[in-house]
Structure formats: structure tokens, C-alpha cells
Amino acid sequence: xxxxxxxxxxxxxxxxxxxxxxxxxxxxxxxxxxxxxxxxxxxxxxxxxxxxxxxxxxxxxxxxxxxxxxxxxxxxxxxxxxxxxxxxxxxxxxxxxxxxxxxxxxxxxxxxxxxxxxxxxxxxxxxxxxxxxxxxxxxxxxxx
Amino acid sequence: xxxxxxxxxxxxxxxxxxxxxxxxxxxxxxxxxxxxxxxxxxxxxxxxxxxxxxxxxxxxxxxxxxxxxxxxxxxxxxxxxxxxxxxxxxxxxxxxxxxxxxxxxxxxxxxxxxxxxxxxxxxxxxxxxxxxxxxxxxxxxxxxxxxxxxxxxxxxxxxxxxxxxxxxxxxxxxxxxxxxxxxxxxxxxxxxxxxxxxxxxxxxxxxxxxxxxxxxxxxxxxxxxxxxxxxxxxxxxxxxxxxxxxxxxxxxxxxxxxxxxxxxxxxxxxxxxxxxxxxxxxxxxxxxxxxxxxxxxxxxxxxxxxxxxxxxxxxxxxxxxxxxxxxxxxxxxxxxxxxxxxxxxxxxxxxxxxxxxxxxxxxxxxxxxxxxxxxxxxxxxxxxxxxxxxxxxxxxxxxxxxxxxxxxxxxx
Numbered sequence: 022x023x024x025x026x027x028x029x030x031x032x033x034x035x036x037x038x039x040x041x042x043x044x045x046x047x048x049x050x051x052x053x054x055x056x057x058x059x060x061x062x063x064x065x066x067x068x069x070x071x072x073x074x075x076x077x078x079x080x081x082x083x084x085x086x087x088x089x090x091x092x093x094x095x096x097x098x099x100x101x102x103x104x105x106x107x108x109x110x111x112x113x114x115x116x117x118x119x120x121x122x123x124x125x126x127x128x129x130x131x132x133x134x135x136x137x138x139x140x141x142x143x144x145x146x147x148x149x150x151x152x153x154x155x156x157x158x159x160x161x162x163x164x165x
Numbered sequence: 166x167x168x169x170x171x172x173x174x175x176x177x178x179x180x181x182x183x184x185x186x187x188x189x190x191x192x193x194x195x196x197x198x199x200x201x202x203x204x205x206x207x208x209x210x211x212x213x214x215x216x217x218x219x220x221x222x223x224x225x226x227x228x229x230x231x232x233x234x235x236x237x238x239x240x241x242x243x244x245x246x247x248x249x250x251x252x253x254x255x256x257x258x259x260x261x262x263x264x265x266x267x268x269x270x271x272x273x274x275x276x277x278x279x280x281x282x283x284x285x286x287x288x289x290x291x292x293x294x295x296x297x298x299x300x301x302x303x304x305x306x307x308x309x310x311x312x313x314x315x316x317x318x319x320x321x322x323x324x325x326x327x328x329x330x331x332x333x334x335x336x337x338x339x340x341x342x343x344x345x346x347x348x349x350x351x352x353x354x355x356x357x358x359x360x361x362x363x364x365x366x367x368x369x370x371x372x373x374x375x376x377x378x379x380x381x382x383x384x385x386x387x388x389x390x391x392x393x394x395x396x397x398x399x400x401x402x403x404x405x406x407x408x409x410x411x412x413x414x415x416x417x418x419x420x421x422x423x424x425x426x427x428x429x430x431x432x433x434x435x436x437x438x439x440x441x442x443x444x445x446x447x448x449x450x451x452x453x454x455x456x457x458x459x460x461x462x463x464x465x466x467x468x469x470x471x472x473x474x475x476x477x478x479x480x481x482x483x484x485x486x487x488x489x490x491x492x493x494x495x496x497x498x499x500x501x502x503x504x505x506x507x508x509x510x511x512x513x514x515x516x517x518x519x520x521x522x523x524x525x526x527x528x529x530x531x532x533x534x535x536x537x538x539x540x541x542x543x544x545x546x547x548x549x550x551x552x553x554x555x556x557x558x559x560x561x562x563x564x565x566x567x568x569x570x571x572x573x574x575x576x577x
């Protein structure tokens with residue numbers, strides 16, 4: 022059975038923690054909690070990158086994580102959108118001068134959507150996910 | 166084949182992790198399994214390392230306070246208090262009393278949100294997702310009040326060397342009071358859903374036992390120690406901030422259950438009771454908070470000048486939601502500290518994993534690992550290495566095993 026077009030907008034997200042301080046993690050889970058409840062739109066976290074439409078990457082990517090971030094990126098099927106959550110993933114943030122960073126996330130993998138904040142509010146994370154849906158529709162050649 | 170000795174199954178190894186090396190203590194587990202039973206456990210923490218202490222030794226104390234906020238996103242205020250207290254002791258300055266009370270209020274709000282967060286995660290590990298959502302829903306109330314007081318939901322940034330950066334103004338008291346009333350009314354329900362639920366009791370009673378002797382030997386801290394009957398709490402043993410003025414008692418599971426077993430269930434009891442204790446502490450703080458200044462020196466340039474002159478070493482301690490956190494700072498009359506060492510509470514508690522996991526089943530690993538509230542978000546992936554055969558167990562599979570065990574027990 023071919024899924025109806027409404028499925029296009031139910032984004033499945035894989036959350037990859039690449040050395041974050043946990044602040045973004047709890048805000049991501051808080052965004053899933055009943056107050057915001059994005060699952061009513063079909064947006065939810067999945068446990069494997071192979072099931073995901075979008076990657077939610079947090080943290081400044083320490084050297085030891087670089088290999089794993091690349092592997093997760095490879096495991097995610099195309100078309101995919103990468104959302105970078107948090108300031109330290111964008112620029113290094115407070116960890117900018119650390120010796121153990123493989124750089125901000127976009128030095129390792131290409132990023133489509135940036136969500137700023139340390140950590141961003143749940144609303145901002147959800148806004149990033151909505152932007153990702155738009156981007157994904159562009160990648161798929163316009164909304165159906 | 167009567168008469169023959171049963172064939173002894175050879176044990177096999179399961180490495181878990183370290184993908185998802187989230188937090189400050191990413192961990193690589195190696196389980197030695199015999200069938201379903203854990204024979205021995207080894208773990209290697211410290212895979213991912215952001216070099217925070219190294220960075221701190223190149224920044225001035227006011228900058229470091231913001232760095233300490235980001236050591237851990239859940240214990241946002243813990244490390245800031247530890248560090249600020251250590252520097253204050255070196256500088257020999259007196260923190261205004263009002264600032265001490267505000268620090269205490271924030272620290273206890275953090276304990277409420279952290280314990281609720283943990284309770285939700287623990288319920289999720291058991292496959293009890295409706296309870297997970299319930300806990301996270303009621304947690305939002307604490308997050309709102311934290312945001313009201315500090316301006317941030319996570320990484321509060323309210324602590325400053327010598328005091329706090331924001332005052333609690335008159336208009337905010339009713340909202341804080343409303344939050345306390347909300348949780349006070351909720352306490353009975355929380356105790357009921359967490360302690361009288363058949364599923365939770367079945368899965369947690371007599372699993373992951375840490376005896377009093379082991380807890381003493383391993384020097385575990387916080388709720389993990391108290392659940393084993395060790396009466397240890399920095400807030401009471403070495404009062405700091407406003408804790409010396411308040412009446413608080415050490416929470417051990419026998420207060421409610423009449424006995425101490427030191428199992429996962431007892432750890433739930435201690436944490437849920439501590440939510441009630443925190444409500445009480447905040448109430449006492451609100452009733453007794455003195456008026457006055459909130460910071461020793463408002464001008465940052467002057468504060469930095471004073472920091473620069475300071476010489477000496479000190480230890481700052483704080484009872485975080487997970488137990489005692491400790492910062493050692495040495496200043497040598499320069500802008501940046503000469504040495505800075507952080508001991509987070511999970512560091513002491515992780516050491517109990519090999520003891521509490523021994524003899525347990527694979528399906529019990531998630532909840533027992535989570536029961537000490539590690540700052541380690543999850544064991545993402547498991548590889549079962551059985552001689553030449555290799556199979557990868559994902560976290561979902563572990564979770565599925567855990568859920569299946571719950572179902573099995575319910576059907577029995």
C-alpha cells in the first residue's frame with residue numbers, strides 16, 4: 022500500500038548526542054512531553070538512524086565522536102535533513118577553545134537547519150523540526 | 166543421559182557502549198554473561214572528554230562560572246555553587262545571606278525537577294511509558310518556576326562568585342508558592358503511582374541490591390547511598406548556603422517502608438521522598454528569607470580584580486540531586502586558577518554498577534543501570550559476541566526485552 026501524502030509530514034527524528042552537556046537532551050525530551058506533544062502530528066524520536074528522516078545532532082563533537090557521527094550520517098537513508106541543536110554544535114559555544122573537539126558539527130557533516138540557544142527552548146526545537154519538513158519537501162521535489 | 170554431569174555453558178561477553186557518549190561520563194560496559202545472568206561487569210568511563218578543566222585554567226573565575234553551568238545540563242546549578250563556594254573561600258569573602266537563601270531555593274527546585282526527570286526515565290526503562298509522560302508533565306511546573314526565577318529553563322546562569330545575579334522580587338512569591346502547593350498536593354499521587362504499582366514493585370523489589378557494607382566500602386553518595394541506609398548528606402553533615410538555618414533530616418527508605426533493602430525500589434522511595442523534602446526546604450526558605458544585597462560586589466571589573474589578588478586553595482561542596490559534588494580550586498594570584506578539579510556525583514556512584522549488576526538478567530540491565538541516576542543518558546547499542554557468532558543488540562532490543570519481562574511477570 023502506498024502511504025498517503027500526509028505521511029510526508031510525519032517526520033521521524035533520530036537524536037544523536039555528540040558530546041553534549043545533556044542540556045539539549047532534556048529539552049528535546051521536554052519537547053516530546055505532553056505539554057508540546059508533537060507526536061499528535063506524527064513527529065517522534067526513533068531509535069535507529071535507519072528509520073529516520075531527520076537527524077537531530079547536539080554537542081560540539083569531541084574527537085572520539087567524529088567517527089560515530091559520520092557512521093550515523095551514512096546509516097540514515099536519503100533524503101535526509103540534519104538539524105543542529107544548540108550553540109555548541111554551531112560554533113563550539115563555551116567549548117570553543119577545547120583541545121578535544123573535532124570542530125562544530127558542520128565541520129564534520131553538512132547541516133541544514135540550525136537551532137540556536139544554550140539550550141534552545143522546546144518551542145525552538147519544534148520550530149526547527151517544522152523547518153526540516155519544509156526542507157525535506159524541497160528535497161523531494163515540492164509538496165505533494 | 167542420566168549420570169552425566171550437566172554440560173557447563175561457557176560464558177560470553179557483551180560489550181555495551183560507548184556510543185551515545187553523551188555526558189561527562191560516557192561509559193563502555195563489558196558484561197560477562199552466563200546465559201541470561203550477569204556474571205561480572207567491567208566499565209571504562211571517560212571516553213568523551215571536552216577538556217573543561219583545561220579550558221577553565223585559561224579563563225577567569227567569572228567566565229568559569231558559565232562554563233560550570235555547562236558541565237552538566239541537568240545539575241545546572243550544582244557545579245556553579247561548588248565552584249563559586251571554592252573561590253569565595255579562597256578570596257575570604259562573605260556571601261550575603263539573601264544570596265545564600267536564593268541559592269538554596271534554586272538548588273532545591275533543581276532537585277525536584279531532576280528527581281522527576283529521573284522518575285520518568287526509570288518508568289520508561291521499565292516500559293511504563295504512560296508514567297514517563299506523567300512525570301514529565303508534572304516536571305514542567307518546576308521548570309516554569311526555575312525559568313521565572315533565573316530566566317532560563319536549563320543552564321540557569323544565576324550563580325556569580327560572591328552571590329547570585331538575580332533577585333527574587335515580591336511579585337514572584339505567589340507563583341513559587343503556587344508551585345509548592347501544586348507539588349504538595351501531588352505528593353500522595355506520586356507516592357501512590359510509584360510505590361504501590363504492581364509492575365514497578367515486581368521489577369524493582371530485590372533487584373540491583375547494594376548492601377550497607379558495600380555502600381560504605383564503595384563510598385557511593387547521594388540517594389544511592391541513602392537507599393542503602395547510609396546516613397550521608399552534605400546538606401546536613403557540612404551545612405552550607407542556608408541549609409544550616411533550616412530543619413532537614415536525612416531521608417532513608419525505612420522512614421516509609423520500615424526497612425532498608427538497598428534495592429532499586431528503595432532508590433525510588435528515597436527520591437520520591439526527597440521531592441517532598443525539597444518542597445519543605447523551599448517553603449522554609451521563603452518564610453525566612455532575609456532582605457538585603459544579593460551579591461558581594463556588583464561590578465564585575467572589581468570582582469575580577471579581587472579574584473586576581475586571591476591566593477590559596479579550597480574545596481567547594483554541594484549535595485547535588487545525584488549526591489555530593491566537589492570542586493577543588495587553587496589560585497596563585499593570577500587571572501585564571503592554577504588548578505581546578507571537578508568531581509561530579511555520578512563519578513562516585515558509577516563504581517557501584519559492578520556490584521549491583523552481578524547476578525541480574527539482561528532485561529534488568531536498563532533499570533539497574535538507570536537506578537543510580539547516572540549522568541549517562543543511555544546504553545545505545547549492545548554487541549553480543551558469542552564465539553564466532555556476532556549479533557548486535559540495539560537499545561530498542563534491550564528495551565523490548567525489558568518490556569517483555571514486565572509482561573511475563575504480569576501474566577504469571
